[in-house]
Amino acid sequence: MSPIDPRLQEALDGERDPGDLPADLREAHARLIAATQMLKATPPVSVAWRVMAEIRENPGRVQSDGPARRLIRWLGRPRAFTVRLRPVWTLALAAGLVTVLLLPWSNGGPTPGVAQGIASFVGHFPGARSVEVVGSFNDWSRGTLHLNDDNGDGIWHAKAVLPAGQHEYMFVVDGERWVPDPLAGRYVDDGFGAGQQNSLLIVRPVSSQP
Amino acid sequence: MSWKLVLALALVARPAPVIAQSGNGTTRLTGRVPAAALPAIDSIIATAAAESLPTEPLVQKALEGSAKNIPADRLVNGVRRGLLQLRQARAILTRAVPGQSPPEGHVVAVAAALARGLSGPIVERLLTVAPNEPPGPALHAAADLVAHHFDPDSAADLLVEAHNKGLRGVRLLDVAVAADHELQRPGGRTPSEALAHVRAMLPNVRPGRP
Numbered sequence: 001m002s003p004i005d006p007r008l009q010e011a012l013d014g015e016r017d018p019g020d021l022p023a024d025l026r027e028a029h030a031r032l033i034a035a036t037q038m039l040k041a042t043p044p045v046s047v048a049w050r051v052m053a054e055i056r057e058n059p060g061r062v063q064s065d066g067p068a069r070r071l072i073r074w075l076g077r078p079r080a081f082t083v084r085l086r087p088v089w090t091l092a093l094a095a096g097l098v099t100v101l102l103l104p105w106s107n108g109g110p111t112p113g114v115a116q117g118i119a120s121f122v123g124h125f126p127g128a129r130s131v132e133v134v135g136s137f138n139d140w141s142r143g144t145l146h147l148n149d150d151n152g153d154g155i156w157h158a159k160a161v162l163p164a165g166q167h168e169y170m171f172v173v174d175g176e177r178w179v180p181d182p183l184a185g186r187y188v189d190d191g192f193g194a195g196q197q198n199s200l201l202i203v204r205p206v207s208s209q210p
Numbered sequence: 211m212s213w214k215l216v217l218a219l220a221l222v223a224r225p226a227p228v229i230a231q232s233g234n235g236t237t238r239l240t241g242r243v244p245a246a247a248l249p250a251i252d253s254i255i256a257t258a259a260a261e262s263l264p265t266e267p268l269v270q271k272a273l274e275g276s277a278k279n280i281p282a283d284r285l286v287n288g289v290r291r292g293l294l295q296l297r298q299a300r301a302i303l304t305r306a307v308p309g310q311s312p313p314e315g316h317v318v319a320v321a322a323a324l325a326r327g328l329s330g331p332i333v334e335r336l337l338t339v340a341p342n343e344p345p346g347p348a349l350h351a352a353a354d355l356v357a358h359h360f361d362p363d364s365a366a367d368l369l370v371e372a373h374n375k376g377l378r379g380v381r382l383l384d385v386a387v388a389a390d391h392e393l394q395r396p397g398g399r400t401p402s403e404a405l406a407h408v409r410a411m412l413p414n415v416r417p418g419r420p
Contacts, residue, residue: 136274139238139270139273140273140276140277140278141273141277142277166322166346166350168274178278186326186350186353186354186357187357188322189325190274190278191288191325192275192278192280192284192287193284193287193288194284196278198274202347202383204380205380
């Protein structure tokens with residue numbers, strides 16, 4: 001970097017009349033003055049410039065605000081939100097809310113109606129992979145009422161809300177072995193001529209239960 | 211004549227199967243009952259409907275047999291046997307409660323009692339005692355007692371007395387449970403002693419679970 005000519009420096013400092021300078025220095029002086037004027041012009045106000053100006057003006061405040069104060073300030077500041085909803089999603093959301101509000105709150109167990117009762121099914125099937133109940137209450141359909149053995153002790157159980165009255169049923173073990181409920185206490189011949197018996201369940205309505 | 215009109219006329223003129231027309235629940239059988247058994251079962255159910263007998267027990271029997279993979283001939287016989295029991299049940303109800311058309315629920319309950327082995331005269335006697343009440347609980351209580359080797363007539367006597375002392379509905383099942391408990395009590399009672407003991411405590415038998 002070449003040092004600046006002292007005469008030019010004196011002219012820039014106002015200590016010498018620029019007209020006294022040689023022609024080349026007078027030209028350099030004119031360019032430097034023009035450049036200075038450009039730097040003095042107001043810069044465009046960008047977001048970054050404003051943010052930096054805010055930080056320069058209030059350095060302490062910005063650094064001392066904790067998350068809670070920032071959250072409170074954010075919450076307290078008015079903001080405009082634009083929500084665009086499709087009618088189909090709006091209706092689905094409303095239906096979901098209504099369903100949740102109308103659902104009966106219970107302690108997790110089945111809740112029977114007036115003409116219904118709770119049936120408990122228990123069976124001891126050690127080593128079984130699956131146990132389910134099929135009967136007149138589910139049109140003798142598979143896969144609708146499974147028993148559980150959560151602790152693996154071979155005792156399978158399930159509860160279900162059923163219409164009050166008589167129901168015939170059987171257990172299906174491992175998807176293929178049909179067995180009557182050993183604890184049913186009531187049995188009836190299934191009528192197909194092989195002497196097989198269905199278990200018989202009489203469900204008492206909740207209104208009659210003590 | 212356009213092809214659409216021809217197709218429409220063909221569809222209207224084509225004789226629809228009884229299964230689709232009957233409206234007796236037989237549409238539930240399609241796809242579940244073996245095709246070889248379906249026409250015969252459909253005919254039995256249509257006969258029951260024509261005789262104003264309940265058809266649901268027959269539909270259930272067909273579904274049950276299909277779920278159990280009962281061969282077609284035995285499946286049809288099982289459903290036919292159900293029809294015969296329904297006829298017998300209505301005949302008993304008509305004798306026991308003359309001048310009334312028996313409700314379907316009563317016919318089903320009596321047929322179930324016959325299937326459990328109660329004799330016609332015992333059923334008829336119990337129906338006569340409480341002609342306007344649903345007969346299911348009293349009949350099941352009697353069938354429970356007979357299944358535990360109590361004398362059928364003595365069992366019916368006990369239930370008639372329980373009814374006369376104000377026990378109704380499922381509370382009659384508690385009478386049968388109490389008699390069975392007395393029979394199994396340590397020390398041993400004969401069936402007649404157990405019945406006499408329960409008769410003495412009527413109507414204060416302990417409410418029980420089904």
